[in-house]
Amino acid sequence: MDLNTIDKDAKASMHKAVDYLKSELKGVRTGRASPALIEFVKVEAYGTESELRSLGMVQAPEPTQLLVKPFDPSTVQDIIKGIEKAGLGLNPQADGKQVRISIPPLSGERRKELIASCKAMGEQAKITIRNARRDANKHIDQLKNDKSLGLSEDDIKGAKDDIQGLLKKHEAEVDTLVNDKSKQIEEV
Numbered sequence: 001m002d003l004n005t006i007d008k009d010a011k012a013s014m015h016k017a018v019d020y021l022k023s024e025l026k027g028v029r030t031g032r033a034s035p036a037l038i039e040f041v042k043v044e045a046y047g048t049e050s051e052l053r054s055l056g057m058v059q060a061p062e063p064t065q066l067l068v069k070p071f072d073p074s075t076v077q078d079i080i081k082g083i084e085k086a087g088l089g090l091n092p093q094a095d096g097k098q099v100r101i102s103i104p105p106l107s108g109e110r111r112k113e114l115i116a117s118c119k120a121m122g123e124q125a126k127i128t129i130r131n132a133r134r135d136a137n138k139h140i141d142q143l144k145n146d147k148s149l150g151l152s153e154d155d156i157k158g159a160k161d162d163i164q165g166l167l168k169k170h171e172a173e174v175d176t177l178v179n180d181k182s183k184q185i186e187e188v
Contacts, residue, residue: 003151003159006139010163013132014170021125021177028114028121029088030184033060033103038068038090043082045075055079056099066101073097106185115182122178129170136163 026036035058042049052058056070056079068079076094083092083101092101106114137160143149144156 001139001143002149003140003143003155006136006143006159007162007166010132010136011166013135014129014166017125017128017132018170018173018177020128021121021174024121025118025177025181028118028181028185029103029106030181030187032063032184033066033101035060035066037088037103038066038083038086038101041082041086041088043075043079045078045082052079052082064103064105066103068092068099068101070098111185114185118178118181118185122174125174126171129167129174133163133167 023040026034027040029037039051039053039058041052043052043055045055052068055072055075056068059067059069061067070076070079076097076099079099080092080094083090083099090101090103092099140156140159140163143151
């Protein structure tokens with residue numbers, strides 16, 4: 001393993017952590033109805049567990065309402081059960097061959113809980129990013145001990161500085177994502 005490979009691996013790991021955080025934050029409720037809120041809900045249908053988005057189309061026809069149009073109308077009851085089981089505090093209603101979900105307004109206490117949850121997700125992403133830095137630095141130290149490569153102290157220090165720069169960049173991105181989501185949650 002050389003310095004470029006270590007750098008690429010660390011960058012990829014950090015980028016994955018940020019992408020995962022983005023996908024997790026999409027599922028956190030804000031004041032508006034968003035299809036992302038329920039798209040990833042697991043629904044038991046046809047004897048297997050699937051994500052809701054693979055069973056039907058999710059739309060937000062109004063700011064306070066979601067509408068699920070199943071591809072197969074016989075799955076309406078399965079979809080309702082899956083949404084209720086997800087623990088999102090939503091009350092889905094069958095409306096013919098589709099499912100309507102009214103999104104109740106968030107209470108002040110619930111907003112605080114959601115913001116705290118977002119911050120916890122952000123902190124978890126930062127831990128993953130820091131672990132990627134630790135692993136990269138460990139690999140760099142192993143290369144430093146391998147005299148046959150002929151790496152100078154400046155090469156080692158430069159590589160570690162690059163990894164630290166990646167860490168700061170990705171942590172700042174995590175902070176921005178969490179702060180933006182927190183602002184969306186606080187909007188009434």
